[in-house]
Amino acid sequence: MTRAWERELTAEREVFRRVLARADFTGEDDTLRGPLRWYRCGGEAVTATIEVTMTAAYPFAPPQVRVLDAGIPLTPTFHRERDGALCLWPADTPVENAPWCDPARLLRRVAAWLRQTEAGWPGDSACDLERYLPAAGGIVLYDLVSLATVHGCVRTRATPDSRCVTITGKAQAPPVRPNRRHRGTPTIGRRHRHLAWVADIGEVTRPIEDWASLRPLLGGDAGQIGWLIGAGVVEYLVLRYRRGSSSGLLALTARPSATRRASIEIQACEAADTSVPTRLLRAGTATAELADRRVAVVGAGAVGSFVADLLFRQGVRKMTLFDGQLLRPGNLVRHLAGEPWVGHPKVVAVTGRLADLGFDTTGVDPRHDRLTTPEQAVTLLRKHDLVVDATGDARASALLAWAGSTVQRSVITVCVERHGGIIRVDRFPLRGSEQHHPPVPGGRGDQITEHGCDDPVSLTPPASVIAAAQLACRAAIDDLTRECALPATLLEVIEPQEAPDDVRGLNLADSRPGKHV
Template sequence: MTTAEYDEYVAYSRQHFEEGLIRAGYIEGDTGWRGTIAHPGGATDVVISFRARFPFQPPRVVPIDPDSVVWSWHRELDGALCLVAEDDHDDLWWTEASAFLEHVTAWFEQADAGWPNDRPDLDLERYFHPSEDQRLYLYDDLAGYPNGFVRFRPSSNNTMRIGSGTRPPKASKHSKDRFGYVADLGDIDVPPRSWQDVAVRIAPDVDLDRRIRNYLVDIVVLIYRRGIHDGAIVLEVWPTEDGGTAVRRLRAAADTTAAKTARAGVVAPLLHGARVAIVGVGALGSFTADLLVRAGIRHLTLVDDDIVMPGNLIRHLVGPEMVGLPKVTAVKRHLVARHEIAADDIEELGEAVSSGDFAMELLASHDLVVDTSADFATTALLHVSAGSARKQIISASIQNDGAAYRVDLLPPPEGADPLPSSRADVDEQPPAVFEAGCGSPISPTPPHVAVEAASATVRHVIGLLIERPVHLSGEVRNLVDPARTAQ
């Protein structure tokens, strides 16, 4: 689409919407299109205006009399109606005026009914203007500071971190620390939009207004609840010349285990107790380990007898600071440093799986063994041992120089056919590249294939651990190789 075509599309969308408003009886004015929404609770005059990014953003609707509509979590700070959730942006449906007006009418119907079955969004931040302070304020478990005083100290990466403390009587004017108070507002039915709204919910014996006037408190952390969900907001406060209190919201986030694992997936809690062994922590195995920890696995055994070489890094999880370390040590250090997993929960076994006894011990002491060794003898040994132990392993490998990957569940359950062979004879091989110390060519598999194969492997691992296998035998995926198709 050219710039001219884009401009034409935007202009047409706006004209089409305006024509729909005219048909509905709306009249254009200085601030937008004025009309009336009829609903069970009566009729409300509104103004509809276009946002700067229309049609890619829905129009804005504001009651002409802001207080004629009950304030709720479905209003913006300026009184506009919250009409479209962030997860409801499919198909730009609001570009049809008739559909949009029906949606506005439905909003008023829900408001008249008191928003039954309302989902408890924790977005109190949008009811306060942002501070000019661009630092990120990090807090841990606020239950440790119930209705207490706190101190935020500068930390790395332009952050401020919470701790206990009050401003000393003779605090240095050059101190970069900021002092505050944590207040629990309890359940909030209507969002506060000013300091007055906040102050009436705080226990009066705190005398917070006096502390703010005397510059003893300039940060207020609010804990609140909606339904079963807990929220928090960090506000910057200061006294005004007329004896009031000004307030702005600060950029803040929880730095807790719960916050850092909330996006791990709905099955993550089911995986916390599982024990998984990964045999081979090269490119595929290292990313598999990383994704498993991110998914919720908290007990890992890493098995590999190799060390990290400079040439490994382009396809490996770890960085150049790990060169020379055993791969199991390097991967463990990476996982512990970057994820919520304790060092004691990752076991290093710097040896190859070269005996049946070792294989059987791994199978007996783990819920699942994942073979990413890319070594036929290791895979065969684990396969036979798993059959003897009446257990399954997952074997994942990248084949055909990165043109395919496969994930096998071995042995397949009774009645399931094993995956067919996926090795291909390629007529035109790329020029082989050899490296000193290697008796065979270096694999030209690109890094993204290792990550993609690891993702597929983890999907099957999770499926087996929660007893919902993705496929009884596994999967084979043939990939398009841009390097070959370009020739």
């Protein structure tokens, strides 16, 4: 029995097929062939023959289109797959009202592709040369900043399973190529193995599909590079290149051909830049501003560990972590750190996890200590632009709120209530006529204890912990960037409670009469 959604998709495909049939396309099943009239750069009309295939992914992906006969001698270059299918739309083209579902628009797009191919894709700046080569497994890592001016042989470093290879940028002189008088093969030592050759091949006007198409781009170094690959010295090629207004980097594996004598096989590697600018691309727009802010996170437990992680990811590099407890196995289900950090101070475990992100953590100060005295609190506030209180301890929270008001430095307190059903974030001191939201009524409720630990354990689930950290981070960024757009209290209902907290969602209402955010 055919299901309703299958009937809908079948009907949509049938409409597409009928429209193409009216344009003289013929064929069986999901593949149709037919004529396409397009205009050359000089204005001459030409008729091509193309093949259109609705794949299983249609209509959520474009149909595959191949040019069987362009109508003129035409060599495909860019914007195509290795199997000959045309790349007609960017991968991020919205599926809603997908342009490829309109056969007329599809044919116009193919005609434009043919015209652009004949013209050599003027102004095109897509840096995707790896798509035209067979793919190698694993990933190659490089620091674009350190390789910007490097040319020649450099060392590499691989993981034990060779799935990840790092181009170190450290120069290594290659062995000397023997001249014609010396026919013997030179001895290749360990320091001359697994090297990479880094070069700038300039503007690329045609795809690189094999060694024959790459060799001319290597210029006068081509002969030496070929010999080094054949001798087993160079295993990777790292090539900087340009296309239009953009620059790219192509990482290749290179080895002697197993089937063709005196030939070289190249494959494209997935490559990734490890430099700090690239690592920060996804960190948000406030990264540069946050780099100079000093933040203390008091409490490196469940919520505090994720608060520190989020702030660090968004650009805060000067951070003090304050907590007096060790990480226990029972903490792990709600904590940023994992099993290898059990038994370490929580502040050390969090610092270790921050270091795993690949950024400099020398500005992170892990203090394995408890905050108990007014002097400690005042000193901490004076040395930081903001203190985040994630202790979940009423005494510590009261102490920090008092210190914030005393020295006029910002304190943000975050806590989860009702076993994670409500998240609350308060900022101290108040600004102007601000007021905090009234306390949420109700006690701590049922709690349990862990064997070997006198402290009560809340039943807050991990999702509420992470949501609390996110809300605290939002308030912290608002204060650190001086946007001051958020009220003194943020209250988020995760699980509906009694009125007035019986509706899920974030309450951004300011307590001042008539004031809303």
